[in-house]
Amino acid sequence: MAETENRPTNFIRQIIDKDLAAGLHQQVKTRFPPEPNGYLHIGHAKSICLNFGIAEDYQGSCNLRFDDTNPEKEDISFVNSIQKDVRWLGFDWQGEPCYSSGYFDQLHKYANELIDKGLAYVDFSTHEQMRELRGTLTEPGKNSPYRDTDVATNQREFAKMTAGEYAEGQCSLRAKIDMSSPFMCMRDPVIYRVRFAHHHQTGDKWCVYPMYDFTHCISDALEGITHSLCTLEFQDNRRLYDWVINNISIDCTPRQYEFSRLNLEYTVLSKRRLIQLVDEQHVSGWDDPRMPTIAGLRRRGYTAGSIREFCKRIGVTKMDNMVEMGMLEACIRDDLNVNAPRAMAVLDPVKIVIENYPQDKTETLQAPNHPNDESMGAREITFSREILIEAEDFREEANKKFKRLVTGKEVRLRNAYVIKAERVEKDDEGNVITIFCTYDDQTLGKDPADGRKVKGVIHWVDAAAAVPAEFRLYDRLFTVPNPAAEENFVDVINAESLTVKQGVVERTLSTASVDSGAWQFERTGYFCCDKDSTTDKLVFNQTVGLRDTWAKIANS
């Protein structure tokens, strides 16, 4: 797609420019470090575009690293989906993916170094005791009774911990820093805990697992990361990040910089909530087209390019933000408007009989695949006496604003003739079943010779050649802009976020599949085949509708 030309400029790139100018690094190295406990979402895309984008533009490199220090929450299926999604977005990492768990041996060695230096101790306090001694935001904490245990004892106890001689929760390894620090994370943080859990990478080798704060900075250093980019909530943790790096024997000094995470209106972007939506089956799965996950957006019909463009447009700052859905939608429309061939589909069909058109005649008409791009060619569509149009495109009477088919008036059939509605046939309940029309056989590819103006144009499908299809239309998943701010976000799930319609598409789409790409169904929106689609039963997802100024007029 036509992504905006100029390279992004943001405060992180400015820092890198300065570092490079100062000769601090030969090469920039970043990393994208997801925890494999869920699927990637559009917020991760922001981080991916930032980290991999910087690596590309500065001719450096970016690692993919699974931050897998909590085996209980993680799963191999997520490490697979994450790799797939990063690649799909158009990025690739240097060499094999990295794993924090791949550094467990070294991490353990560094923990021992801290113990040897008298900078870490094994604490047998319970969770409750630890919490009580931690103090509060405004009051300093108090030292644990185990804080002054001698080095030799700590060495022995940590070895026993590692050997599985203590139960989960019975003890933990803590860094000895400062119980009165204004940074809560510096009040002797736990750096190793006991977990008798099977790890998806290391199996049952370990029963002690390092904590994030201890692991992340060391992993960065081991990989030679120069700029470690994370989100704002880790700003305080930076003090601990630097403390660890400064107190162990490691020569690399990665720097952490924080940017604000993405918030998108009418959806949620926290792993916890997305997991809940899936587990409680409020959606069909991680790839439900209403989900803000990469898998969901992909199934919905969003292209990788449109997501990259979105990330470029929203920028990277430290400001809390709440981006409008319209921003994302504009990106996919810009892409598909240029790249999606046009076709005609009728989502809610009503029959038209053209009474002055020969009973047994069928014409083949040419329809351009793109109104502004001849290189996309044309396709053949058939026209005959009976056609289907959108029910909402007909009214028995209407004012002049309604530029569609009205009894007694004319309208242009897209790529075909001008027709005039003469009368209707209704069922017992008063629903219009058939609209009887006449057509002007002199209006194919040209305006009426007598100069009369026909304002409206509507789409249609030849009834005899129509292929039945299901259309799934999506609305926002939540009824409020910021569901995360709600007491219980599941209470504001939009019950009408999915609308299914049974209609028809033109014959040329009969072989459509999930690999066929996108179409613009003229006057309706952009669609792609769902993975549920088969040759017997076509199923289309509406990616996004066309901009609809008529809706504004009609609703005002």
Next chain:
RNA sequence: UGGGGUAUAGCCAAGUUGGUAAGGCAGCGGGUUUUGAUCCCGUUAUUCGUUGGUUCGAGUCCAGCUACCCCAGCCA
């Protein structure tokens, strides 16, 4: 007076030696159009959270104030 952060249009966001407010999305007005789409043209902050100060001149420097976000997991 716990600490760490952030405040530029409805939303996102440029603005880096102080020199007189980019751009995108949305909106509004008009033109083209066999998609009420696209495209095109025009328009949208005398003002940068607020109050003072320094200065010939401040979004940019200084001081005070206010609002919002994050931190008290053996989660990340």
